[in-house]
Amino acid sequence: MTEHLTATRAGERFAVAIAAATDCHQACIEALSWGLQQRGEPAHLLHARLMLDCAQMCDAARDMMLRSSDFAHQVAALTADVCERCATSCERMGDGMAGCARACRACADACRAIG
Amino acid sequence: MTEHLTATRAGERFAVAIAAATDCHQACIEALSWGLQQRGEPAHLLHARLMLDCAQMCDAARDMMLRSSDFAHQVAALTADVCERCATSCERMGDGMAGCARACRACADACRAIG
Amino acid sequence: MTEHLTATRAGERFAVAIAAATDCHQACIEALSWGLQQRGEPAHLLHARLMLDCAQMCDAARDMMLRSSDFAHQVAALTADVCERCATSCERMGDGMAGCARACRACADACRAIG
Amino acid sequence: MTEHLTATRAGERFAVAIAAATDCHQACIEALSWGLQQRGEPAHLLHARLMLDCAQMCDAARDMMLRSSDFAHQVAALTADVCERCATSCERMGDGMAGCARACRACADACRAIG
Numbered sequence: 001m002t003e004h005l006t007a008t009r010a011g012e013r014f015a016v017a018i019a020a021a022t023d024c025h026q027a028c029i030e031a032l033s034w035g036l037q038q039r040g041e042p043a044h045l046l047h048a049r050l051m052l053d054c055a056q057m058c059d060a061a062r063d064m065m066l067r068s069s070d071f072a073h074q075v076a077a078l079t080a081d082v083c084e085r086c087a088t089s090c091e092r093m094g095d096g097m098a099g100c101a102r103a104c105r106a107c108a109d110a111c112r113a114i115g
Numbered sequence: 116m117t118e119h120l121t122a123t124r125a126g127e128r129f130a131v132a133i134a135a136a137t138d139c140h141q142a143c144i145e146a147l148s149w150g151l152q153q154r155g156e157p158a159h160l161l162h163a164r165l166m167l168d169c170a171q172m173c174d175a176a177r178d179m180m181l182r183s184s185d186f187a188h189q190v191a192a193l194t195a196d197v198c199e200r201c202a203t204s205c206e207r208m209g210d211g212m213a214g215c216a217r218a219c220r221a222c223a224d225a226c227r228a229i230g
Numbered sequence: 231m232t233e234h235l236t237a238t239r240a241g242e243r244f245a246v247a248i249a250a251a252t253d254c255h256q257a258c259i260e261a262l263s264w265g266l267q268q269r270g271e272p273a274h275l276l277h278a279r280l281m282l283d284c285a286q287m288c289d290a291a292r293d294m295m296l297r298s299s300d301f302a303h304q305v306a307a308l309t310a311d312v313c314e315r316c317a318t319s320c321e322r323m324g325d326g327m328a329g330c331a332r333a334c335r336a337c338a339d340a341c342r343a344i345g
Numbered sequence: 346m347t348e349h350l351t352a353t354r355a356g357e358r359f360a361v362a363i364a365a366a367t368d369c370h371q372a373c374i375e376a377l378s379w380g381l382q383q384r385g386e387p388a389h390l391l392h393a394r395l396m397l398d399c400a401q402m403c404d405a406a407r408d409m410m411l412r413s414s415d416f417a418h419q420v421a422a423l424t425a426d427v428c429e430r431c432a433t434s435c436e437r438m439g440d441g442m443a444g445c446a447r448a449c450r451a452c453a454d455a456c457r458a459i460g
Contacts, residue, residue, distance in 0.1 A: 022137055029181040033279060049263065053414050059174065060405045066144040069398045071427055078423055082416055148394060164378060168299045175290045184283050186312055193308055197301055252367055259411040289404065296374040 013114045017076060018065050020103075020110035024083060025058040027103035034096060047089050051100075054086040058107060065114070073115060080111035128229045132191060133180050135218075135225035139198060140173040142218035149211060162204050166215075169201040173222060180229075188230060195226035243344045247306060248295050250333075250340035254313060255288040257333035264326060277319050281330075284316040288337060295344075303345060310341035358459045362421060363410050365448075365455035369428060370403040372448035379441060392434050396445075399431040403452060410459075418460060425456035 032051040035044065061079040064072045087104035090097035147166040150159065176194040180187045198219040205216035262281040265274065291309040294302045317334035320327035377396040380389065406424040410417045432449035435442035 018141070022141075026133070026137075026177075026181060029178055033182045033275070045263070049412050049414060052412065053409055053416055056405050056408055057416075057420075060401050062141075063144055063401055064398055066141060067148045067394050067397065069394060070430070071398055071402075071423070074423055074426070075402075078416070078419055081419070085415070148390070160378070164297050164299060167297065168294055168301055171290050171293055172301075172305075175286050178286055179283055182279050182282065184279060185315070186283055186287075186308070189308055189311070190287075193301070193304055196304070200300070248371070252371075256363070256367075256407075256411060259408055263412045292371075293374055296371060297378045 010114070013110070014065050014068075014072070017107075017110040017114050018062050020107040021058040021062040021065070021079065024103045024107035025055045025062070027100040028052075028055040028058070028086065031090070031097055031100035035093070047093060050082075050086045050089050054082050054104060057082045061111060076111040076114050080108045080115075083108035083111065125229070128225070129180050129183075129187070132222075132225040132229050133177050135222040136173040136177040136180070136194065139218045139222035140170045140177070142215040143167075143170040143173070143201065146205070146212055146215035150208070162208060165197075165201045165204050169197050169219060172197045176226060191226040191229050195223045195230075198223035198226065240344070243340070244295050244298075244302075247337075247340040247344050248292050250337040251288040251292040251295070251309065254333045254337035255285045255292070257330040258282075258285040258288070258316065261320070261327055261330035265323070277323060280312075280316045280319050284312050284334060287312045291341060306341040306344050310338045310345075313338035313341065355459070358455070359410050359413075359417075362452075362455040362459050363407050365452040366403040366407040366410070366424065369448045369452035370400045370407070372445040373397075373400040373403070373431065376435070376442055376445035380438070392438060395427075395431045395434050399427050399449060402427045406456060421456040421459050425453045425460075428453035428456065 028051045032048060032055075035048065035051070057075075057079040061072075061075045064075045069075070083104040087101045087108065090101035090104060143166045147163060147170075150163065150166070172190075172194040176187075176190045179190045184190070202216045202219035202223065205212035205219060258281045262278060262285075265278065265281070287305075287309040291302075291305045294305045299305070313334040317331045317338065320331035320334060373396045377393060377400075380393065380396070402420075402424040406417075406420045409420045414420070428449040432446045432453065435446035435449060
Protein backbone atom coordinates (compact mmCIF):
# COMPACT_ATOMS: atom_id res chain seq x y z
CA MET A 1 0.00 0.00 0.00
CA THR A 2 2.83 2.40 0.79
CA GLU A 3 4.28 1.38 -2.55
CA HIS A 4 0.94 2.06 -4.20
CA LEU A 5 0.71 5.49 -2.56
CA THR A 6 4.25 6.27 -3.67
CA ALA A 7 3.35 5.26 -7.23
CA THR A 8 0.21 7.44 -7.11
CA ARG A 9 2.15 10.44 -5.84
CA ALA A 10 4.82 9.91 -8.49
CA GLY A 11 2.05 9.73 -11.11
CA GLU A 12 0.54 12.98 -9.82
CA ARG A 13 3.92 14.72 -9.92
CA PHE A 14 4.36 13.52 -13.50
CA ALA A 15 0.89 14.82 -14.45
CA VAL A 16 1.65 18.21 -12.90
CA ALA A 17 5.01 18.40 -14.67
CA ILE A 18 3.48 17.40 -18.03
CA ALA A 19 0.84 20.14 -17.67
CA ALA A 20 3.47 22.70 -16.61
CA ALA A 21 5.74 21.82 -19.54
CA THR A 22 2.76 22.13 -21.90
CA ASP A 23 1.91 25.59 -20.52
CA CYS A 24 5.53 26.70 -20.58
CA HIS A 25 5.98 25.69 -24.23
CA GLN A 26 2.86 27.64 -25.18
CA ALA A 27 3.93 30.71 -23.16
CA CYS A 28 7.39 30.73 -24.78
CA ILE A 29 6.12 30.40 -28.36
CA GLU A 30 3.52 33.15 -27.82
CA ALA A 31 5.82 35.51 -25.92
CA LEU A 32 8.57 35.04 -28.51
CA SER A 33 6.20 36.09 -31.31
CA TRP A 34 5.20 39.12 -29.24
CA GLY A 35 8.82 39.88 -28.34
CA LEU A 36 9.91 39.82 -31.96
CA GLN A 37 7.43 42.62 -32.67
CA GLN A 38 9.21 44.91 -30.20
CA ARG A 39 12.20 46.91 -31.39
CA GLY A 40 15.16 44.52 -31.20
CA GLU A 41 17.89 45.41 -28.74
CA PRO A 42 21.16 43.44 -29.03
CA ALA A 43 20.28 41.53 -25.83
CA HIS A 44 17.17 40.15 -27.49
CA LEU A 45 19.07 37.53 -29.47
CA LEU A 46 20.13 35.68 -26.33
CA HIS A 47 16.62 35.98 -24.96
CA ALA A 48 14.98 34.65 -28.15
CA ARG A 49 17.42 31.76 -28.23
CA LEU A 50 16.56 30.85 -24.65
CA MET A 51 12.85 30.96 -25.45
CA LEU A 52 13.35 28.55 -28.36
CA ASP A 53 15.51 26.24 -26.19
CA CYS A 54 12.91 26.34 -23.42
CA ALA A 55 9.98 25.59 -25.75
CA GLN A 56 11.85 22.65 -27.29
CA MET A 57 13.03 21.14 -23.99
CA CYS A 58 9.49 21.41 -22.60
CA ASP A 59 8.14 19.42 -25.56
CA ALA A 60 10.86 16.78 -25.18
CA ALA A 61 10.27 16.50 -21.41
CA ARG A 62 6.49 16.32 -21.91
CA ASP A 63 6.79 13.45 -24.41
CA MET A 64 9.36 11.51 -22.39
CA MET A 65 7.21 11.85 -19.25
CA LEU A 66 4.10 10.81 -21.23
CA ARG A 67 6.00 7.70 -22.37
CA SER A 68 7.28 7.03 -18.81
CA SER A 69 10.74 7.00 -20.36
CA ASP A 70 13.72 5.75 -18.34
CA PHE A 71 15.24 9.16 -19.07
CA ALA A 72 12.22 11.19 -17.89
CA HIS A 73 13.95 12.27 -14.67
CA GLN A 74 17.15 13.35 -16.42
CA VAL A 75 15.35 15.30 -19.13
CA ALA A 76 13.11 16.90 -16.47
CA ALA A 77 16.18 18.00 -14.49
CA LEU A 78 17.76 19.59 -17.58
CA THR A 79 14.43 21.19 -18.54
CA ALA A 80 14.20 22.71 -15.06
CA ASP A 81 17.64 24.33 -15.57
CA VAL A 82 16.61 25.78 -18.94
CA CYS A 83 13.25 27.01 -17.60
CA GLU A 84 14.90 28.74 -14.64
CA ARG A 85 17.36 30.57 -16.88
CA CYS A 86 14.51 31.51 -19.23
CA ALA A 87 12.40 32.81 -16.32
CA THR A 88 15.25 35.07 -15.17
CA SER A 89 15.72 36.35 -18.72
CA CYS A 90 11.97 37.04 -19.06
CA GLU A 91 11.95 38.96 -15.77
CA ARG A 92 14.77 41.21 -17.04
CA MET A 93 12.79 41.94 -20.23
CA GLY A 94 9.99 43.69 -18.34
CA ASP A 95 6.25 43.37 -17.92
CA GLY A 96 5.48 42.00 -21.38
CA MET A 97 7.28 38.78 -20.48
CA ALA A 98 5.90 38.45 -16.91
CA GLY A 99 3.36 35.77 -17.83
CA CYS A 100 6.01 33.74 -19.58
CA ALA A 101 8.33 34.11 -16.57
CA ARG A 102 5.62 32.65 -14.33
CA ALA A 103 5.03 29.69 -16.67
CA CYS A 104 8.79 29.01 -16.76
CA ARG A 105 9.10 29.11 -12.92
CA ALA A 106 6.09 26.79 -12.55
CA CYS A 107 7.60 24.33 -15.01
CA ALA A 108 11.01 24.47 -13.31
CA ASP A 109 9.37 23.69 -9.95
CA ALA A 110 7.23 20.86 -11.34
CA CYS A 111 10.20 19.30 -13.17
CA ARG A 112 12.39 19.53 -10.05
CA ALA A 113 9.63 17.80 -8.03
CA ILE A 114 9.87 14.62 -10.10
CA GLY A 115 13.71 14.65 -9.93
CA MET B 116 -17.22 46.63 -33.96
CA THR B 117 -18.37 43.84 -36.27
CA GLU B 118 -14.76 43.50 -37.28
CA HIS B 119 -13.74 43.38 -33.64
CA LEU B 120 -16.34 40.69 -32.89
CA THR B 121 -15.14 38.68 -35.88
CA ALA B 122 -11.56 38.96 -34.64
CA THR B 123 -12.65 37.87 -31.15
CA ARG B 124 -14.50 34.84 -32.49
CA ALA B 125 -11.56 33.91 -34.70
CA GLY B 126 -9.30 34.21 -31.64
CA GLU B 127 -11.60 31.95 -29.64
CA ARG B 128 -11.65 29.36 -32.40
CA PHE B 129 -7.86 29.46 -32.47
CA ALA B 130 -7.69 29.01 -28.68
CA VAL B 131 -10.05 26.02 -28.86
CA ALA B 132 -8.07 24.46 -31.69
CA ILE B 133 -4.75 25.01 -29.87
CA ALA B 134 -6.15 23.31 -26.75
CA ALA B 135 -7.61 20.44 -28.81
CA ALA B 136 -4.32 19.89 -30.67
CA THR B 137 -2.50 19.88 -27.31
CA ASP B 138 -4.88 17.26 -25.91
CA CYS B 139 -4.75 15.18 -29.07
CA HIS B 140 -0.95 15.08 -29.10
CA GLN B 141 -0.92 13.94 -25.47
CA ALA B 142 -3.61 11.29 -26.10
CA CYS B 143 -1.71 9.87 -29.10
CA ILE B 144 1.67 9.66 -27.31
CA GLU B 145 0.09 8.00 -24.27
CA ALA B 146 -2.15 5.62 -26.22
CA LEU B 147 0.75 4.65 -28.49
CA SER B 148 2.87 3.65 -25.48
CA TRP B 149 -0.07 1.64 -24.16
CA GLY B 150 -0.77 0.12 -27.58
CA LEU B 151 2.82 -1.01 -28.00
CA GLN B 152 2.43 -3.08 -24.84
CA GLN B 153 -0.39 -5.10 -26.43
CA ARG B 154 0.52 -8.10 -28.57
CA GLY B 155 1.38 -6.71 -31.99
CA GLU B 156 -0.94 -7.66 -34.84
CA PRO B 157 0.25 -6.82 -38.35
CA ALA B 158 -2.38 -4.05 -38.55
CA HIS B 159 -0.75 -2.31 -35.61
CA LEU B 160 2.07 -0.90 -37.71
CA LEU B 161 -0.28 1.27 -39.76
CA HIS B 162 -2.04 2.34 -36.57
CA ALA B 163 1.21 3.24 -34.77
CA ARG B 164 2.38 5.21 -37.80
CA LEU B 165 -0.89 7.17 -37.84
CA MET B 166 -0.55 7.93 -34.12
CA LEU B 167 2.97 9.32 -34.68
CA ASP B 168 1.80 11.37 -37.68
CA CYS B 169 -1.15 12.70 -35.69
CA ALA B 170 0.97 13.66 -32.66
CA GLN B 171 3.47 15.47 -34.88
CA MET B 172 0.89 17.35 -36.99
CA CYS B 173 -0.89 18.45 -33.79
CA ASP B 174 2.35 19.96 -32.46
CA ALA B 175 3.03 21.71 -35.76
CA ALA B 176 -0.54 23.06 -35.95
CA ARG B 177 -0.43 24.19 -32.31
CA ASP B 178 2.81 26.16 -32.84
CA MET B 179 1.72 27.71 -36.12
CA MET B 180 -1.60 28.78 -34.57
CA LEU B 181 0.25 30.14 -31.50
CA ARG B 182 2.42 32.20 -33.86
CA SER B 183 -0.64 33.32 -35.90
CA SER B 184 1.21 32.00 -38.92
CA ASP B 185 -0.04 32.80 -42.43
CA PHE B 186 -0.15 29.01 -42.91
CA ALA B 187 -2.18 28.29 -39.75
CA HIS B 188 -5.36 27.59 -41.71
CA GLN B 189 -3.67 25.24 -44.17
CA VAL B 190 -1.84 23.29 -41.49
CA ALA B 191 -5.06 23.09 -39.44
CA ALA B 192 -6.93 21.67 -42.47
CA LEU B 193 -4.27 19.00 -43.02
CA THR B 194 -4.16 18.23 -39.28
CA ALA B 195 -7.96 17.74 -39.31
CA ASP B 196 -7.55 15.13 -42.10
CA VAL B 197 -4.86 13.27 -40.16
CA CYS B 198 -6.86 13.42 -36.89
CA GLU B 199 -9.98 12.06 -38.57
CA ARG B 200 -8.11 9.12 -40.05
CA CYS B 201 -6.44 8.48 -36.69
CA ALA B 202 -9.81 8.58 -34.88
CA THR B 203 -11.24 5.96 -37.25
CA SER B 204 -8.19 3.77 -36.75
CA CYS B 205 -8.45 4.14 -32.93
CA GLU B 206 -12.13 3.16 -33.05
CA ARG B 207 -11.25 -0.04 -34.94
CA MET B 208 -8.63 -0.93 -32.31
CA GLY B 209 -11.22 -1.30 -29.55
CA ASP B 210 -11.94 0.18 -26.16
CA GLY B 211 -8.33 0.81 -25.13
CA MET B 212 -8.10 3.51 -27.80
CA ALA B 213 -11.55 5.07 -27.21
CA GLY B 214 -10.17 8.06 -25.27
CA CYS B 215 -7.64 8.76 -27.99
CA ALA B 216 -10.38 8.48 -30.65
CA ARG B 217 -12.38 11.17 -28.83
CA ALA B 218 -9.37 13.50 -28.58
CA CYS B 219 -8.70 13.03 -32.30
CA ARG B 220 -12.34 13.79 -33.27
CA ALA B 221 -12.37 16.88 -31.04
CA CYS B 222 -9.15 18.13 -32.65
CA ALA B 223 -10.45 17.44 -36.16
CA ASP B 224 -13.59 19.47 -35.40
CA ALA B 225 -11.68 22.35 -33.80
CA CYS B 226 -9.21 22.50 -36.68
CA ARG B 227 -12.00 22.44 -39.30
CA ALA B 228 -13.72 25.32 -37.44
CA ILE B 229 -10.83 27.70 -38.09
CA GLY B 230 -10.59 26.63 -41.77
CA MET C 231 9.58 -4.18 -64.12
CA THR C 232 8.05 -0.82 -65.04
CA GLU C 233 6.31 -0.96 -61.67
CA HIS C 234 9.62 -1.70 -59.98
CA LEU C 235 11.29 1.21 -61.78
CA THR C 236 8.43 3.49 -60.76
CA ALA C 237 8.81 2.39 -57.14
CA THR C 238 12.57 2.98 -57.31
CA ARG C 239 12.13 6.46 -58.76
CA ALA C 240 9.50 7.28 -56.13
CA GLY C 241 11.96 6.06 -53.47
CA GLU C 242 14.69 8.26 -54.91
CA ARG C 243 12.42 11.29 -54.96
CA PHE C 244 11.54 10.61 -51.32
CA ALA C 245 15.24 10.33 -50.39
CA VAL C 246 16.01 13.61 -52.18
CA ALA C 247 13.09 15.36 -50.46
CA ILE C 248 14.08 13.99 -47.03
CA ALA C 249 17.63 15.30 -47.52
CA ALA C 250 16.37 18.67 -48.77
CA ALA C 251 13.98 19.04 -45.82
CA THR C 252 16.84 18.18 -43.45
CA ASP C 253 19.09 20.83 -45.04
CA CYS C 254 16.32 23.41 -45.09
CA HIS C 255 15.51 22.94 -41.40
CA GLN C 256 19.19 23.38 -40.53
CA ALA C 257 19.53 26.48 -42.75
CA CYS C 258 16.46 28.11 -41.19
CA ILE C 259 17.52 27.48 -37.57
CA GLU C 260 21.04 28.78 -38.25
CA ALA C 261 19.96 31.78 -40.32
CA LEU C 262 17.31 32.72 -37.76
CA SER C 263 19.94 32.80 -34.99
CA TRP C 264 22.13 34.97 -37.23
CA GLY C 265 19.18 37.17 -38.25
CA LEU C 266 18.22 37.82 -34.64
CA GLN C 267 21.68 39.32 -34.08
CA GLN C 268 21.03 41.98 -36.73
CA ARG C 269 19.24 45.16 -35.71
CA GLY C 270 15.54 44.31 -35.78
CA GLU C 271 13.42 46.11 -38.36
CA PRO C 272 9.64 45.78 -37.98
CA ALA C 273 9.57 43.48 -41.04
CA HIS C 274 11.80 41.00 -39.23
CA LEU C 275 8.96 39.59 -37.13
CA LEU C 276 7.16 38.21 -40.15
CA HIS C 277 10.43 36.84 -41.47
CA ALA C 278 11.37 35.16 -38.18
CA ARG C 279 7.92 33.61 -37.95
CA LEU C 280 8.25 32.21 -41.47
CA MET C 281 11.66 30.74 -40.61
CA LEU C 282 10.18 28.98 -37.58
CA ASP C 283 7.21 27.70 -39.62
CA CYS C 284 9.54 26.48 -42.35
CA ALA C 285 11.90 24.68 -39.93
CA GLN C 286 8.95 22.95 -38.24
CA MET C 287 7.18 21.89 -41.45
CA CYS C 288 10.47 20.52 -42.81
CA ASP C 289 10.87 18.32 -39.71
CA ALA C 290 7.26 17.11 -39.96
CA ALA C 291 7.62 16.37 -43.69
CA ARG C 292 10.95 14.59 -43.13
CA ASP C 293 9.48 12.30 -40.46
CA MET C 294 6.28 11.55 -42.38
CA MET C 295 8.31 10.72 -45.51
CA LEU C 296 10.69 8.57 -43.42
CA ARG C 297 7.67 6.67 -42.12
CA SER C 298 6.16 6.40 -45.66
CA SER C 299 3.06 7.96 -44.15
CA ASP C 300 -0.20 8.01 -46.14
CA PHE C 301 -0.08 11.78 -45.63
CA ALA C 302 3.50 12.21 -46.89
CA HIS C 303 2.37 13.74 -50.20
CA GLN C 304 -0.01 16.20 -48.57
CA VAL C 305 2.50 17.35 -45.97
CA ALA C 306 5.16 17.65 -48.67
CA ALA C 307 2.85 19.84 -50.78
CA LEU C 308 2.17 22.16 -47.83
CA THR C 309 5.87 22.21 -46.91
CA ALA C 310 6.69 23.25 -50.49
CA ASP C 311 4.31 26.22 -50.12
CA VAL C 312 5.91 27.29 -46.83
CA CYS C 313 9.46 26.85 -48.21
CA GLU C 314 8.68 28.94 -51.30
CA ARG C 315 7.30 31.80 -49.20
CA CYS C 316 10.30 31.55 -46.88
CA ALA C 317 12.73 31.61 -49.83
CA THR C 318 11.13 34.81 -51.17
CA SER C 319 11.32 36.39 -47.72
CA CYS C 320 15.00 35.39 -47.36
CA GLU C 321 15.80 36.91 -50.76
CA ARG C 322 14.27 40.24 -49.69
CA MET C 323 16.40 40.24 -46.52
CA GLY C 324 19.65 40.47 -48.48
CA ASP C 325 22.88 38.52 -48.82
CA GLY C 326 23.01 37.18 -45.26
CA MET C 327 19.99 35.02 -45.99
CA ALA C 328 21.04 33.91 -49.51
CA GLY C 329 22.17 30.44 -48.37
CA CYS C 330 18.92 29.88 -46.54
CA ALA C 331 16.95 31.03 -49.60
CA ARG C 332 18.72 28.40 -51.71
CA ALA C 333 17.99 25.63 -49.17
CA CYS C 334 14.32 26.67 -49.13
CA ARG C 335 14.04 26.66 -52.95
CA ALA C 336 15.72 23.23 -53.12
CA CYS C 337 13.33 21.84 -50.53
CA ALA C 338 10.30 23.35 -52.29
CA ASP C 339 11.39 21.70 -55.57
CA ALA C 340 12.09 18.32 -53.97
CA CYS C 341 8.77 18.35 -52.10
CA ARG C 342 6.85 19.30 -55.27
CA ALA C 343 8.56 16.41 -57.12
CA ILE C 344 6.98 13.79 -54.86
CA GLY C 345 3.53 15.51 -55.09
CA MET D 346 45.90 31.97 -32.68
CA THR D 347 45.66 29.11 -30.21
CA GLU D 348 42.31 30.52 -29.23
CA HIS D 349 41.29 30.69 -32.88
CA LEU D 350 42.36 27.05 -33.40
CA THR D 351 40.42 26.01 -30.31
CA ALA D 352 37.34 27.79 -31.62
CA THR D 353 37.75 26.12 -35.02
CA ARG D 354 38.08 22.68 -33.46
CA ALA D 355 35.06 23.31 -31.24
CA GLY D 356 33.12 24.39 -34.34
CA GLU D 357 34.17 21.21 -36.16
CA ARG D 358 33.13 19.05 -33.23
CA PHE D 359 29.75 20.80 -33.22
CA ALA D 360 29.34 20.24 -36.98
CA VAL D 361 30.19 16.53 -36.58
CA ALA D 362 27.75 16.18 -33.67
CA ILE D 363 24.97 18.00 -35.57
CA ALA D 364 25.45 15.66 -38.57
CA ALA D 365 25.55 12.59 -36.30
CA ALA D 366 22.38 13.64 -34.46
CA THR D 367 20.67 14.22 -37.82
CA ASP D 368 21.67 10.72 -39.04
CA CYS D 369 20.69 9.12 -35.74
CA HIS D 370 17.22 10.70 -35.76
CA GLN D 371 16.65 9.44 -39.31
CA ALA D 372 17.92 5.94 -38.47
CA CYS D 373 15.64 5.68 -35.43
CA ILE D 374 12.49 6.85 -37.24
CA GLU D 375 13.15 4.47 -40.16
CA ALA D 376 14.15 1.49 -38.02
CA LEU D 377 11.16 2.01 -35.74
CA SER D 378 8.77 1.86 -38.71
CA TRP D 379 10.54 -1.32 -39.87
CA GLY D 380 10.55 -2.77 -36.35
CA LEU D 381 6.83 -2.21 -35.91
CA GLN D 382 6.24 -4.44 -38.96
CA GLN D 383 7.94 -7.36 -37.22
CA ARG D 384 5.90 -9.56 -34.90
CA GLY D 385 5.79 -7.72 -31.57
CA GLU D 386 7.50 -9.41 -28.65
CA PRO D 387 6.80 -7.93 -25.20
CA ALA D 388 10.34 -6.54 -25.13
CA HIS D 389 9.60 -4.42 -28.19
CA LEU D 390 7.68 -1.82 -26.21
CA LEU D 391 10.76 -0.76 -24.28
CA HIS D 392 12.77 -0.76 -27.49
CA ALA D 393 10.21 1.34 -29.40
CA ARG D 394 10.07 3.82 -26.52
CA LEU D 395 13.86 4.15 -26.55
CA MET D 396 13.83 4.76 -30.32
CA LEU D 397 11.27 7.56 -29.89
CA ASP D 398 13.27 9.09 -27.00
CA CYS D 399 16.46 8.88 -29.03
CA ALA D 400 14.93 10.47 -32.15
CA GLN D 401 13.50 13.33 -30.08
CA MET D 402 16.67 14.03 -28.06
CA CYS D 403 18.71 14.04 -31.30
CA ASP D 404 16.43 16.71 -32.77
CA ALA D 405 16.62 18.80 -29.60
CA ALA D 406 20.42 18.47 -29.44
CA ARG D 407 20.77 19.30 -33.16
CA ASP D 408 18.70 22.50 -32.79
CA MET D 409 20.42 23.64 -29.58
CA MET D 410 23.84 23.06 -31.15
CA LEU D 411 22.73 24.89 -34.33
CA ARG D 412 21.71 27.84 -32.12
CA SER D 413 24.98 27.64 -30.14
CA SER D 414 22.78 27.43 -27.06
CA ASP D 415 24.29 27.84 -23.59
CA PHE D 416 22.75 24.42 -22.88
CA ALA D 417 24.21 22.70 -25.96
CA HIS D 418 26.81 20.82 -23.90
CA GLN D 419 24.30 19.59 -21.33
CA VAL D 420 21.76 18.46 -23.91
CA ALA D 421 24.54 16.76 -25.88
CA ALA D 422 25.66 14.86 -22.76
CA LEU D 423 22.12 13.64 -22.08
CA THR D 424 21.63 12.77 -25.75
CA ALA D 425 24.82 10.69 -25.64
CA ASP D 426 23.37 8.70 -22.71
CA VAL D 427 20.11 8.06 -24.56
CA CYS D 428 21.94 7.12 -27.80
CA GLU D 429 24.18 4.65 -25.99
CA ARG D 430 21.23 2.91 -24.34
CA CYS D 431 19.40 2.85 -27.69
CA ALA D 432 22.47 1.37 -29.44
CA THR D 433 22.65 -1.45 -26.89
CA SER D 434 18.93 -2.13 -27.31
CA CYS D 435 19.28 -2.17 -31.13
CA GLU D 436 22.18 -4.64 -30.90
CA ARG D 437 20.04 -7.02 -28.83
CA MET D 438 17.24 -6.85 -31.42
CA GLY D 439 19.39 -8.48 -34.11
CA ASP D 440 20.64 -7.68 -37.60
CA GLY D 441 17.66 -5.61 -38.71
CA MET D 442 18.63 -2.91 -36.22
CA ALA D 443 22.41 -3.04 -36.86
CA GLY D 444 22.43 0.12 -39.00
CA CYS D 445 20.51 2.03 -36.37
CA ALA D 446 22.88 0.75 -33.66
CA ARG D 447 25.84 2.18 -35.61
CA ALA D 448 24.12 5.57 -36.06
CA CYS D 449 23.38 5.69 -32.32
CA ARG D 450 26.99 4.83 -31.35
CA ALA D 451 28.31 7.48 -33.78
CA CYS D 452 26.00 10.08 -32.30
CA ALA D 453 26.91 9.13 -28.72
CA ASP D 454 30.62 9.53 -29.57
CA ALA D 455 30.13 12.85 -31.37
CA CYS D 456 27.99 14.25 -28.54
CA ARG D 457 30.53 13.12 -25.91
CA ALA D 458 33.31 14.86 -27.91
CA ILE D 459 31.75 18.29 -27.46
CA GLY D 460 31.12 17.64 -23.72
